[in-house]
Amino acid sequence: MIRTSGLTKVYGSIRAVDDLTFDVVPGAVTGFLGPNGAGKSTTMRMIVGLDRPTAGTATVAGRAYAALPAPLREVGALLDAGAMHPGRTARSHLRVAARTHGIPFARVDEVLEQVGLAHAARRRIRGYSLGMRQRLGIAGALLGDPQVLLFDEPVNGLDLDGVRWIRSLLRGFADEGRTVLVSSHLMSEVQLVADRVVVIGDGRLVADSTVAELLGRAGGPRVRVCTPRADDLLRHLPAHAVAERTGTHELEVSGVAPAVVGDLAHAVGVPVHHLSEVEQSLEHAYLALTGQQVDPVPEGVAR
Amino acid sequence: MSPALTLVRAGRAEWSRIWTVRSSWVFALALLVVVLGFGAVIGNDAASDPAGVTPGSTAWDGIRFTGMFALFGLVAMAVVVATGDHATGGIVPTLQWTPRRGMLLAARTAVVAGTTTLLGLLCMAAGAVVVWTFVPHLGLPVADGLALVGEMGVVLACGTLLAVGLGLATRSTAASLVLAIALLLVGPLLLAQLPYDWTLTVATHLPGSGALFLIFGEGPSDDMTTTSARLTMAAWSLAALAAGGWRLLATDADR
Numbered sequence: 001m002i003r004t005s006g007l008t009k010v011y012g013s014i015r016a017v018d019d020l021t022f023d024v025v026p027g028a029v030t031g032f033l034g035p036n037g038a039g040k041s042t043t044m045r046m047i048v049g050l051d052r053p054t055a056g057t058a059t060v061a062g063r064a065y066a067a068l069p070a071p072l073r074e075v076g077a078l079l080d081a082g083a084m085h086p087g088r089t090a091r092s093h094l095r096v097a098a099r100t101h102g103i104p105f106a107r108v109d110e111v112l113e114q115v116g117l118a119h120a121a122r123r124r125i126r127g128y129s130l131g132m133r134q135r136l137g138i139a140g141a142l143l144g145d146p147q148v149l150l151f152d153e154p155v156n157g158l159d160l161d162g163v164r165w166i167r168s169l170l171r172g173f174a175d176e177g178r179t180v181l182v183s184s185h186l187m188s189e190v191q192l193v194a195d196r197v198v199v200i201g202d203g204r205l206v207a208d209s210t211v212a213e214l215l216g217r218a219g220g221p222r223v224r225v226c227t228p229r230a231d232d233l234l235r236h237l238p239a240h241a242v243a244e245r246t247g248t249h250e251l252e253v254s255g256v257a258p259a260v261v262g263d264l265a266h267a268v269g270v271p272v273h274h275l276s277e278v279e280q281s282l283e284h285a286y287l288a289l290t291g292q293q294v295d296p297v298p299e300g301v302a303r
Numbered sequence: 304m305s306p307a308l309t310l311v312r313a314g315r316a317e318w319s320r321i322w323t324v325r326s327s328w329v330f331a332l333a334l335l336v337v338v339l340g341f342g343a344v345i346g347n348d349a350a351s352d353p354a355g356v357t358p359g360s361t362a363w364d365g366i367r368f369t370g371m372f373a374l375f376g377l378v379a380m381a382v383v384v385a386t387g388d389h390a391t392g393g394i395v396p397t398l399q400w401t402p403r404r405g406m407l408l409a410a411r412t413a414v415v416a417g418t419t420t421l422l423g424l425l426c427m428a429a430g431a432v433v434v435w436t437f438v439p440h441l442g443l444p445v446a447d448g449l450a451l452v453g454e455m456g457v458v459l460a461c462g463t464l465l466a467v468g469l470g471l472a473t474r475s476t477a478a479s480l481v482l483a484i485a486l487l488l489v490g491p492l493l494l495a496q497l498p499y500d501w502t503l504t505v506a507t508h509l510p511g512s513g514a515l516f517l518i519f520g521e522g523p524s525d526d527m528t529t530t531s532a533r534l535t536m537a538a539w540s541l542a543a544l545a546a547g548g549w550r551l552l553a554t555d556a557d558r
Contacts, residue, residue, distance in 0.1 A: 045555075045556070048398075048399055048402070049398065049402045050395060050398055050399070050555065050556040050557075051555040051556065052553075052554075052555060065402055066402035066403055066404075068402075069304050070304050071399065071400070071402055072399070072400055075399075077399055079395055079399075080392060080395050082392055083391070083392030083393060083394075083395035083396060083557075084391065084392065084393055084396065085320075085324060085387060085388070085391045085393045086391060087324040087325055087326065087391075088323050088324055089323070092319070092323035093323075093396075095319060095323075096316050096319045096320055096323065096400075097316075097396065097400050099312055099315045099316040099319055100312050100313060100315075100316045100400040100401050101304075101312065101400070102308075102312060140396060
């Protein structure tokens with residue numbers, strides 16, 4: 001169990017994390033969502049004691065991370081895949097970690113095998129691709145066979161096989177009853193694997209619920225319509241329908257069945273090139289939640 | 304895990320950190336080559352010009368001045384090792400593995416300064432053996448060797464502790480090296496040349512002057528003694544470690 005309570009981090013005049021309170025429960029994958037600069041990484045860094053909170057607390061299994069007797073055996077964290085000495089080999093990097101906890105070196109080889117890096121174990125990290133560094137970071141997180149896992153953007157740099165692998169890894173850990181917190185800006189990815197989501201914006205908590213609850217809150221299934229006369233169709237939709245323009249010739253309508261939209265278009269003589277029902281997406285729910293509350297920060301801009 | 308076990312394991316990890324990167328081996332090898340090289344030159348000179356050898360001196364005396372090379376080489380090595388984590392971002396996993404920062408500070412300080420000091424002493428001892436092979440009649444008395452190890456040990460330990468402290472305080476390899484060179488070499492040389500009493504006083508109280516006095520027996524001021532030189536070096540090392548320790552203990556990992 002990870003618990004944050006009133007967690008706050010202030011850098012000068014910027015409140016990177018603002019009075020954040022949430023729990024990450026065992027036995028579930030919890031997605032940690034928010035725009036770039038929302039405070040996700042800062043929150044995770046405070047959980048593992050890298051950054052000192054301005055106020056509030058973060059605990060793992062009821063203790064501050066630094067107070068855990070053997071932190072590597074209780075928490076595995078991948079926070080920054082690039083944060084390694086490039087002059088070391090992967091095996092040396094993990095052996096240094098193993099020495100801090102008296103973990104047998106055989107376990108090092110085991111996790112390198114598990115993440116698919118056994119063949120490159122003796123190569124220096126400076127020659128690794130981003131995906132390989134990501135896998136090495138994951139190997140470090142798994143080294144102590146911990147009950148709690150924190151992954152900050154774990155699929156960055158991974159190829160399709162890697163993405164599928166990390167997805168099954170996270171699912172497997174949660175199914176074993178472990179606590180899994182994973183941040184990502186890839187909503188579709190989070191929707192595939194997460195049971196719960198914690199959404200933050202501008203450092204504040206926006207939502208903390210199951211994925212199903214969040215999707216339900218954003219409305220039921222929607223109807224996607226492609227038509228060259230979208231404005232005409234919009235004018236004739238029933239008053240209780242909620243429509244959103246998603247493109248020049250595309251609408252998404254909620255609150256009415258696809259058949260109703262099709263019949264209506266036929267009745268008013270609007271040509272329809274495409275009509276389908278789409279399931280509510282986490283991305284849509286996320287945008288609905290954060291759109292009014294968060295000014296998205298462009299990619300690559302740190303806060 | 305008990306605190307003692309945590310500290311021991313953190314120390315073992317620090318030892319691995321030092322010797323699993325190539326730069327440490329390059330520093331060690333370079334220092335060994337320089338000290339052995341000077342040992343050969345000095346030994347050869349003494350063998351070819353016996354009249355130039357100070358009566359009563361031993362092979363240990365011949366190698367004494369290489370302590371200055373050892374000091375600078377090992378200070379550079381300690382700076383590179385102490386700042387390596389911050390230069391590469393490696394401090395992120397390091398503090399995840401050893402989140403008790405006091406433990407990390409103690410382990411890093413002891414292992415880096417201890418290892419580099421021991422390395423310097425071993426190189427100097429090897430250098431003395433090289434001198435002795437050229438002029439065996441000078442002798443290689445154990446008592447003199449232990450005395451030299453004691454004297455140089457203080458110099459090298461203070462120098463490398465200063466380097467670790469600067470590295471932790473600045474978290475920058477370049478800044479630490481500039482500061483170390485300023486305090487150990489440029490500051491004492493420059494300030495002692497200026498025609499003011501106060502600059503001479505400042506120069507006398509810089510760690511480089513202390514090292515100079517302890518290695519060569521003379522410094523910028525006649526008032527210097529072995530005790531004052533040791534105290535000067537120790538005070539600077541402790542001050543640097545206090546600054547570095549505060550930075551590690553009280554601030555965010557890599558900001």
